[in-house]
Amino acid sequence: MFAGVLAAGAATGSLPTSDRGPEPGATRTAASAARPDEVAAAAAEAAAEGKSPMEAAERAVSRSGDRWDAVYSEGEYEEFEESLDGEYTGVGLSARRGRDGRIQVAEVAPGSPAAAAGIRAGDRLRSVDGERTDGRPVTEVVSVLRGDATDAAAGSTVRLGLERGTRAWTRTLLRARIATDSVSVRRLSAGVTAIKIAAFTKGTGDTVRTAVRRAPAAAGIILDLRGNSGGLVTEAVTAASAFLDGGLVATYDIDGEQRALHAEAAGDTTRPLVALVDGGTMSAAELLTGALQDRGRAVVVGSRTFGKGSVQMPSRLPDGSVAELTVGHYRTPAGRSVDGRGITPDLEADRNALRRAESVLAGLGQ
Structure with a gap:
């Protein structure tokens, strides 16, 4: 949900005013x-x-050709910030673009209106309130689902057109206030601890570090980043600190000056670790995956990640709306650019990826 918003909150907070440069090592162009x-x-x-500053900004942004450039109303941006605080108004589903280019349900929150309606991950989302989703940015579809443009409150309705296999149907759901539990922990066989990170909201990094400390001594860990569309980069760096003894996590550029993000010292560097990823692993989740892979800390299992490694600069407009423009890209510790490429796992696995991750852990000495 957060792929296009606050992806670069690492260095300057949720609403930085400084410009940001292009890829580290590149010459900043006039454009x-x-x-x-x-x-x-x-x-x-x-x-x-x-006239409307937001509409003028939208026209300017539309000429950029960058799919991550966007303009949000004041209400939309407040909703995104609430999401990163761990709560939002919506129906409890996240969306992503499938390999066929169509919008799919990536995940359904337990106990949410979407879950109660029987919607499942993998269902195709054909329309929202009668408007087709094909060709629309995922962030825009999610915004309509949540009613950001109309400041829709809990209890308001939204009509979804869905498809599963040969079945097509329409359901009207009531939006609700949904608390996002971004980290879940469970024990698997042989003492393995599975840590699932749904998104990098505030506090996620510390929660991951606590889960690692509480895991059985010397037992392996599966860090499940499937379907994680990103969030706050600061939280991804803190999560990296759970597994690294300091050192580089990523580099980026501001005003032509290369800067770096470092993990804190004293992380657990010995227990076996597998990072589980898929095509829904994006942004801050890719940054974390790239750091663990480049530094030889984890075996990455799954399918190629989405490839969203761009840096945005959000800035307030005169009417309170916010323009977010891509002005640079992150690189992994080995200097790889993720944007448009994604991260290739060490071991490919689509079906039964979790079982494959457990097998890998066993081979690592679990």
Whole structure:
């Protein structure tokens, strides 16, 4: 849900005002330097003329050709920030673009309106409130699901067009206030601890570190990042600190100056670790995966990740709306760019990926 929002909150907070540069080591172009200023200027000019700054910014953003560039209303952005605090208004499903390009249900929150309606991960989401989803950005579809544009409250309705195999149907759901439990921990056979991270919301990193400390001594860990569309990079770095003894997690660039994100010292560097990923693993989750893979700390199992490693700069417009523009990219400790490429797992596994991860742990000495 958070792939296009606050992906670069690592260094400057949730609403940084500094510009951000291109890929580390690259020369910053005039276009990349000017684009944030151009959008801000368009919004300011519209405000001075009594027109909508948000609409002016949207027109400027549409010319960028970058799929992650976006403009959010004040209400939409507040909803995203609430999500990162661990609570949001919605129906309890996350969406992603499938390999066929169509929007699919990535995950359904237990006890949510979507779960009560029998919606399952893998169902195709054909329409929302009568508007087809094909060709629309995932972030836009999620925003409509949650009613961000209309500041829809809990109890408001949303009509979903769904498809599963040859069956197509429509369901009307009531939105609800949903608390997101971003980390879940369970014990598997042979003492293995599975830590599932659904998203990097506030506090996720410390929760992961606590789970690692409480895991049985010397027992293996499966870090399940499947379907994790990202969130706060600071939390991903803290999660990395659970498994690394300091050192580099990622690099990025601000105003032509390369900067680095480092793990804290004294993480558990000895117990066997497998990171489980898939096509829904995005953004901050890819950053964490890349760090563990490059530094030889984990065996990565699953399928190629999504490939969202871009850096956004969010900035307020005169009417309170927020423009987010891509102005750079993260790199893994080995210097790999994730954006548009994703991370290739060490071992491919689609079906029964969790079982494959357990087998790998056994081979690592679990």
